[in-house]
Amino acid sequence: METSLSSQSEGCETRDKAVNGWHMIEPFNHIVSMYRLSSVAAESLKELGFVVIPSLMPVDRLEHFAEAFDHAVASAIPGDIHIGSTTTRVNDFVNRGRYFDEVYLYEPILAACCQVIGQPFKLSVLHARSVHPNAPEQSLHVDFAHDEQGWPMVGFIIMVDEFRKKNGATRFVPGSHKWTTTPDELATSHQPQMLACGPAGSLIIYNGSVWHGHSANLTNEPRRSLQGAYIRRDAAGWFQQNGRMLPETLDRISELAKYLLAAGQSRDRSLRTAQ
Numbered sequence: 001m002e003t004s005l006s007s008q009s010e011g012c013e014t015r016d017k018a019v020n021g022w023h024m025i026e027p028f029n030h031i032v033s034m035y036r037l038s039s040v041a042a043e044s045l046k047e048l049g050f051v052v053i054p055s056l057m058p059v060d061r062l063e064h065f066a067e068a069f070d071h072a073v074a075s076a077i078p079g080d081i082h083i084g085s086t087t088t089r090v091n092d093f094v095n096r097g098r099y100f101d102e103v104y105l106y107e108p109i110l111a112a113c114c115q116v117i118g119q120p121f122k123l124s125v126l127h128a129r130s131v132h133p134n135a136p137e138q139s140l141h142v143d144f145a146h147d148e149q150g151w152p153m154v155g156f157i158i159m160v161d162e163f164r165k166k167n168g169a170t171r172f173v174p175g176s177h178k179w180t181t182t183p184d185e186l187a188t189s190h191q192p193q194m195l196a197c198g199p200a201g202s203l204i205i206y207n208g209s210v211w212h213g214h215s216a217n218l219t220n221e222p223r224r225s226l227q228g229a230y231i232r233r234d235a236a237g238w239f240q241q242n243g244r245m246l247p248e249t250l251d252r253i254s255e256l257a258k259y260l261l262a263a264g265q266s267r268d269r270s271l272r273t274a275q
Helices: 019-024 027-034 039-047 059-074 107-116 247-252 255-260
Strands: 002-005 012-014 035-037 050-053 081-083 087-090 121-131 153-159 170-172 193-196 203-207 212-214 223-232
Touching: 027 035, 027 107, 035 039, 035 107, 039 050, 039 107, 039 203, 059 121, 059 223, 107 153, 107 203, 107 223, 121 255
Parallel strands: 002 193
Antiparallel strands: 012 035, 050 203, 081 087, 087 121, 121 223, 153 203, 153 223, 170 193, 170 212
């Protein structure tokens, strides 16, 4: 039986935000000292494998963010667009304008990385994903198996549209990030599932080893989201970001963003399908 999870705690507690001096000491230790999840959010991520932080993005930014999202998708070159059976993905939102610069720096995401990864980390991918109208549910899967080199991973999803039961909200099998089995090894239809629902502007953070997939979109409209993932800093990334960094992006983003993008590192891996 599916249970809708539509809210959690406020998400993140910030400690001594000396942002201008973050680079004066070891960056990871400084991030750890600055951010931590609230106790409720931390417990949900630990025990369930995911957490929903509702309405993280201010209402006055949502309309402009959605417009920028649609413009970026519409202007993407064919090589950056992947049309799958149930979703369309558009790559490289690091370089698609200032509206997306702050997304991968959201404090609860960085706090979750400190909790789950527990060592220096970097952004592996940031892309748009839209569930097609009338698309069937996606098979349950994991983004990062326990026995895979570079484990663990933290994923995040910004809801550009409201996530509802009928429009393809992401579904999770709570606690499955603790299992050593994968969805391919077990019958998944009878596993308990929870829907991650919330208004537009909400944030989902999840452990990359939790079983998940989008539910069926029973509407005639796409369900839009912006998705990303952080991995260990010494692991190979999923997208060749360093080779694509635009000068205007590097001029615009903060030193913290450059650190989290691991500018200068070149280890990459093939991009794989998320949820």
